Amino acid sequence: MELPTTYDHTKVEDKIYALWEKSGFFNPDRLPKREVLSPSGLRPSGSNDSSKDNKRRKPFTILMPPTNANGSLHAGHGLVLTIEDIMTRYKRMRGYKTLWLPGLDHAGFETQVVYEKQLEKEGRSRFQMEPQQLYREIMEFTLNNKKNIENQTRKIGASCDWSREKFTLDANVVETVYATFKKLSRDNLVYRGRRIINWCAKHQTSLSDLETIDREQEDTLYYLQYGPFTIATARPETKFGDKYVVVHPKDERYKQYREGQKIEVEWMNGKVEATVIKDEAIDMEFGTGAMTITPWHDPVDFDIAKRKKLDEEQIIDFRGKLLPIAGEFAGMNIREARPLIVEKLKTKGLLVKTEPYKHTVKVCYKCETLIEPQIREQWFVSMKELAKPAIKAIVKNEIVFIPKHYKKIILHWLKNIEDWNISRQIVWGIPIPGETDTFDTWFSSGQWPFAALGYPNSKDFKTFYPTDVMETAGEIIFFWVARMIMLGLYVTGKVPFKTVYLHGLVLDAKGKKMSKSKGNVINPLDLTTKYGTDAFRIGLIVGNTPGTSLALDENRIRGYRNFANKVWNASRFVLMNLEGFKAGKKPTLSPADKKILTALSKTAKEATKLMDEFKFYKASELVYHYFWHTFADKIIEAQKPRLGGKDAKAKAASQYLLLEILQTSLKLLHPFMPFITEEIYQKLPLKNKKKTIMIESWPSS
RNA sequence: GGGCACUUGGCGCAGUGGUAGCGCGCUUCGUUCACAUCGAAGAGGUCACAGGUUCGAACCCUGUAGUGCCCACCA
Numbered sequence: 001m002e003l004p005t006t007y008d009h010t011k012v013e014d015k016i017y018a019l020w021e022k023s024g025f026f027n028p029d030r031l032p033k034r035e036v037l038s039p040s041g042l043r044p045s046g047s048n049d050s051s052k053d054n055k056r057r058k059p060f061t062i063l064m065p066p067t068n069a070n071g072s073l074h075a076g077h078g079l080v081l082t083i084e085d086i087m088t089r090y091k092r093m094r095g096y097k098t099l100w101l102p103g104l105d106h107a108g109f110e111t112q113v114v115y116e117k118q119l120e121k122e123g124r125s126r127f128q129m130e131p132q133q134l135y136r137e138i139m140e141f142t143l144n145n146k147k148n149i150e151n152q153t154r155k156i157g158a159s160c161d162w163s164r165e166k167f168t169l170d171a172n173v174v175e176t177v178y179a180t181f182k183k184l185s186r187d188n189l190v191y192r193g194r195r196i197i198n199w200c201a202k203h204q205t206s207l208s209d210l211e212t213i214d215r216e217q218e219d220t221l222y223y224l225q226y227g228p229f230t231i232a233t234a235r236p237e238t239k240f241g242d243k244y245v246v247v248h249p250k251d252e253r254y255k256q257y258r259e260g261q262k263i264e265v266e267w268m269n270g271k272v273e274a275t276v277i278k279d280e281a282i283d284m285e286f287g288t289g290a291m292t293i294t295p296w297h298d299p300v301d302f303d304i305a306k307r308k309k310l311d312e313e314q315i316i317d318f319r320g321k322l323l324p325i326a327g328e329f330a331g332m333n334i335r336e337a338r339p340l341i342v343e344k345l346k347t348k349g350l351l352v353k354t355e356p357y358k359h360t361v362k363v364c365y366k367c368e369t370l371i372e373p374q375i376r377e378q379w380f381v382s383m384k385e386l387a388k389p390a391i392k393a394i395v396k397n398e399i400v401f402i403p404k405h406y407k408k409i410i411l412h413w414l415k416n417i418e419d420w421n422i423s424r425q426i427v428w429g430i431p432i433p434g435e436t437d438t439f440d441t442w443f444s445s446g447q448w449p450f451a452a453l454g455y456p457n458s459k460d461f462k463t464f465y466p467t468d469v470m471e472t473a474g475e476i477i478f479f480w481v482a483r484m485i486m487l488g489l490y491v492t493g494k495v496p497f498k499t500v501y502l503h504g505l506v507l508d509a510k511g512k513k514m515s516k517s518k519g520n521v522i523n524p525l526d527l528t529t530k531y532g533t534d535a536f537r538i539g540l541i542v543g544n545t546p547g548t549s550l551a552l553d554e555n556r557i558r559g560y561r562n563f564a565n566k567v568w569n570a571s572r573f574v575l576m577n578l579e580g581f582k583a584g585k586k587p588t589l590s591p592a593d594k595k596i597l598t599a600l601s602k603t604a605k606e607a608t609k610l611m612d613e614f615k616f617y618k619a620s621e622l623v624y625h626y627f628w629h630t631f632a633d634k635i636i637e638a639q640k641p642r643l644g645g646k647d648a649k650a651k652a653a654s655q656y657l658l659l660e661i662l663q664t665s666l667k668l669l670h671p672f673m674p675f676i677t678e679e680i681y682q683k684l685p686l687k688n689k690k691k692t693i694m695i696e697s698w699p700s701s
Numbered sequence: 702g703g704g705c706a707c708u709u710g711g712c713g714c715a716g717u718g719g720u721a722g723c724g725c726g727c728u729u730c731g732u733u734c735a736c737a738u739c740g741a742a743g744a745g746g747u748c749a750c751a752g753g754u755u756c757g758a759a760c761c762c763u764g765u766a767g768u769g770c771c772c773a774c775c776a
Contacts, residue, residue, distance in 0.1 A: 005736065196774095214773090221776085233776060246776095283775050291776045299774040359775085373774090409705055413772070416703095478771090511713080543714055543724065547706090551713060555725055562738040573735035618715080621723070633740080640734080 003575065003683075007568035009532030012679045017154055019678070023692055026161045028099045031056055031092070032695060060096035061467040062088060063452055064160060065480070066105035066168055066445060069142045070114040073152040075506040075514065075552055076473060078524035079544075081156040082537045083503060083616065084471050088159055089671040090611050093698040099464050102153065102160040103452055104146050104167045108429035108441030109211075113203065113366050115141055115428070127204070131427045138428045152525060157533050157674045159694065164460070166452040168444050174430055176451040177444045180491055181433070189382045189490075190422075196295075196302040197421055199374040200364040201320035205425040206378060208440060209418060210479055212362040212371050221357035222342065223287070225350045227265035227274060229254075232287030234357055235297075236345060237338045240268055240325050241313040242292035246304060249278040251289050268345065269327045279304050297373050316372060334372075378423040379432060381443075386486040387414045393495050399485065402501045402614050403547040406477060413478055420483075446483035449496035456492075467497045474502040474547055501614055504549035506540075511551045527557050534673035535561035541672060542620045563624060564676050567669070570632045571680045574658045577643045580651070581659070584687035587652040596635060600626075600661055604700035607668050616672075623668045631661055659684065664699045 024030035034054040062084050067077060084100060092098040115138050116126055126134050146167070153160070166173060184190040197206040222236050229245050245263075247254040254276075261276040274292075281304055282289065295305035295312040305312055317323055322337055324330045329337045345351040362371040391414050393399055394407060401407045422432075422440045429438030444451070449470075453461040466488075470481065481500055488496030507513055508520040515521065528536045539560040544550045589597075603626045610619035635658070642654040663684060670677040670693050681693040690696050 003735095006738065007736095209773095231776080235776085281775085286775060293776085298776075300776070301774090303774075403706095405705060409771075412704055416772075474770095509713095539724095545715075548714080553713070553725075556713080558738080559725065562736095565736065565738045569736035569739090571735085576735070621715085625723085632736085636735080637740095644734090 003568075003572045005569070005572075007532070007565050007676060009534065009564070009675065010529075013155070013157075013533055013675045016675050016678045017157065020159060020692060020694060021154075021162070023694070025092070025692065025694055026100075026159050027163055028056075028059065028097045028161065031097065034095050034697065054095075056095055056097040058096050059099065059464050059468075060088075060091040061099045061101070061464040062469050062471060063449055063467055064100060064102045064158075065470075065472045066103035066166075066448060066452075067149050067153070068107040068110055069104045069145045069149060069167075070107055070111040071145065073149060073156075073524055075522050075524050077152075078156060078527075078536065079503055079506050079540050079550070080471065080473070081153060081158045082540050083501070084469075085156070085158050085160075085537075085674070086541065086616055086671040087469060087471070087614075089674060089694065090698065092159070092694060093667065093670070093696060094701075095697065097463075099164070099460075100158070100160040101452055101464075102150075102158070102162060102165045103448070104142075104149065104165070105445055106142060106167070106169045106429060106441065108438060109203070109205065109207075109366075109424055109426055110441070111138060111142060112426045112428040116203075126427075135427045155525060155528055155533060157537065159674070168441070168448075169430070172454060173444065173447075173451045176455055177430055177439065177447060178433065180447055180487065181439075183491065184381060189385060191380055191382065192377060193380050194375060194377050195380065195421075196299050196373050196375050197378055198362060198371045199318065199376070200367065200369055201318065201372055202367050202369040203364065203426075204318065206374075206376060206421055206423060207364065207371070208421050208442075211365050213365045213368075214360040215363050215368070216358065216360050219357045219359065220354050221287070222345070222354050223352040224345060225352055226267070226290075226292055227263050229290045230288045230352050231291050233291070234359065235294075235338075236341050237322065237326075237329075237334045238294045238297045238315050239292060240315055240322075240327070241296075242267070242274075242294055243272050244275050244277050244293050244305075244310055245290055246277040246279050246282055246293055247290045248282040248284045249280065251282070251284050253289060266348075266350075268341070268348075268350070275310075277304070277308055277310070279308070296375050299373055302373070302375070312375060314375070316374075318374065320372060378421050379437070381420040381422055383417040383420055383486070386490055387417045389489045390414055390482065390485045393485065393489060398495050399497065400499050402499065403545070406474065406500070406502055406547070410477055410482055414482060414486075442479050442483055445480060446487045447491065449484055449488055450492050465492065465496070466494050469499045469501055470497040471501040471503070474504060477502065499614070502547055503544075504547050507549050507551050509551055509553040509555075511549075522552055522554075527554070531557045531561040532564055532675070534676045535564050537674075538563070538620055538624070538672045541616050542624060544617050546614065546617075563628060564673065566628055566632055567673070567676055567680070570627070570636060571662055571666075571683075573636060574662050575683060578655055578659070578685065580648075581655045581685065583685045587656050588649065589653050589657065590650075593653055593657050596657060597660065599630075600664055601700070603630075604664060604668060608698065608700040611671075620672050623665065623672070627665050627669065631665060635661065666693060667696055667699050670694070670696075 034056060064084060065080060088098055088100040119126060181190065198212050199206055219234050221232055221234055223230050223232050226245055231245065233239060257276045259276060259278045263274050265272050265274045281300060293301035293304055294315065295301045295310060296314045297316060315323055315325055316334055320334055322329045322332050322334060329341060363369060364371060391411060394411055422443045423437040424440055426438055429441060430444055431438050449467055450461060450465055453465050455461045472481065484496050505513065508522060512520060524536065535557050539557040607619045607622050610622065639654045639658060642650045645651065666677040666681055678693050
């Protein structure tokens with residue numbers, strides 16, 4: 001058989017993927033029944049896993065985290081797809097009814113932000129557009145990206161069931177989301193509240209607490225004269241309407257004032273009547289121990305006002321401009337206004353002193369615009385009740401985390417959970433019934449496990465739910481994983497998945513986070529094109545422990561390209577030395593041969609154990625080492641005299657031995673390196689050859 | 702303020718009680734034999750530090766130092 005001396009992935013991958021897709025075996029309903037014994041005979045009888053089940057009754061299910069349909073695959077997606085494909089291919093070979101369901105996420109706010117940037121470049125703005133028009137355009141943009149992403153997913157070799165692909169805006173998903181919303185309303189777990197929320201003035205929407213980030217910055221703390229009090233503030237521009245001065249009830253310095261006492265105060269724009277309030281929220285150590293409150297624009301102040309039933313007044317509008325209460329400053333942007341306001345305070349003799357002040361502020365996680373707290377009617381989900389069953393399930397290990405320290409992290413978060421603002425003032429998403437707002441995209445993706453499987457009546461839901469593994473980035477454990485657990489338990493009464501496998505970030509070669517602005521983004525498709533998808537995949541996996549971030553070094557991928565070539569050439573050697581070989585006929589083996597096969601069987605068994613423990617980083621390394629440094633370097637070398645010698649029986653035994661090892665190794669490597677293993681498998685002279693190595697049985701149990 | 706991790710050869714990481722391993726890189730030699738995208742041989746680490754448990758500690762416990770991440774409404 002003539003084979004080129006180097007492995008050329010460019011001639012193989014598309015062809016092989018087409019073969020798989022055509023076979024229909026990505027679809028669990030179309031998987032063939034299993035033979036009870038594998039042709040290799042390596043699998044010992046009496047195995048107790050589903051490989052005995054020749055009907056493939058036992059399901060294995062992974063739902064792909066719905067890919068954001070707003071761009072291209074990045075290196076992180078490469079890792080997600082590789083890990084999930086490894087699990088899927090492994091379980092399929094083990095005889096499970098294997099479903100890996102692909103999905104796309106409309107990714108509400110994320111996508112709208114991406115699209116708004118595009119509009120900006122074109123000199124347009126969403127605020128000058130009809131909402132329906134904007135929605136149509138984003139839908140078109142999304143559907144274009146969808147095709148792009150699907151094709152890139154194929155390039156990675158993902159053996160997912162495309163016939164079941166779901167989109168978070170599919171009609172049945174939206175129906176499920178509405179049904180959940182209704183159920184939450186019925187159970188009084190969702191409420192419409194006039195509450196203080198995180199407002200991004202650039203994006204003109206509220207954000208959940210998770211969608212803001214803290215930024216430390218140097219500011220000035222201003223001490224202002226407020227009647228007989230000196231109060232401290234970092235934001236003088238919000239103080240126009242302040243008419244409550246708050247001190248701690250135990251503060252001796254202010255004991256002569258009683259709760260509710262009225263005092264006349266000369267303030268920023270003239271005289272105001274101030275009321276003294278005593279509240280425990282005050283930190284006596286901070287500033288002077290006295291402050292005035294601005295309930296509309298500060299969460300602490302809002303809480304105090306709510307507790308004490310105080311008036312609230314809006315000072316800053318939703319664009320970040322001062323309202324008429326600011327007098328001559330009305331209409332000004334708060335940033336421009338602050339120095340002018342401070343100047344006026346000074347002139348009026350109200351500025352006592354200033355000091356440098358280091359503190360953290362909240363900014364929008366997308367544009368880093370300062371978050372302006374605002375009071376607004378929004379929909380909130382009461383989380384404490386929903387968190388309880390989730391905590392219970394996690395404590396009881398009904399859901400297992402890999403790596404396991406995530407258990408503590410998620411429990412800590414669930415125990416301290418706050419209500420969830422699910423209203424967004426954007427057009428791209430699922431509309432909230434009756435209003436102009438849309439749902440937070442995580443409200444729909446939080447229902448993904450049952451929504452994507454067609455809850456409540458579909459056959460798929462009954463067969464595949466609860467799913468087996470949720471594999472995703474550790475970064476989104478609160479955004480997504482925690483919410484899936486809570487909503488899954490709430491709606492279906494069952495946990496949505498049994499194992500959560502969290503991978504770390506994929507960083508650049510120097511260990512820095514990839515970002516467009518830094519220009520260090522590695523496009524996974526560039527690497528697969530250059531070195532082959534198999535090299536890319538196994539290069540991401542070997543030695544990459546779950547939860548740990550991975551520095552993606554091109555040298556590393558190159559190293560595994562060399563390994564792919566080694567696999568190619570060792571196979572080539574075996575195939576070139578099969579003269580006179582008869583498939584299916586077992587020759588007499590020498591004791592040394594038997595010993596080698598026993599060692600192979602042991603390696604397969606060890607790899608299997610590691611696979612079952614989700615230690616792909618070790619299983620891949622084990623098989624890699626076996627293939628290169630045992631099979632290629634030692635066994636093949638040692639067989640050369642027998643293959644070239646005159647003893648026909650010894651030659652036949654040698655051929656059998658090498659082919660047996662090759663076949664077994666290819667199966668063990670297949671989850672990691674699906675393309676090259678398939679390409680070689682197709683060339684092997686086997687008796688009970690399958691249509692594809694994908695449905696071969698795993699060589700151990 | 703609270704939480705979760707990490708600290709092992711030049712770099713990136715495995716190893717969780719029994720005399721330190723992998724990949725990349727490095728050195729020397731070799732290569733008409735499947736593969737130079739190769740082979741053989743090799744150099745390189747007092748496992749952050751201190752104390753403790755143990756017959757025995759990179760691994761368990763306590764503390765210290767440093768690094769990273771997450772959560773939190775101190776004006």
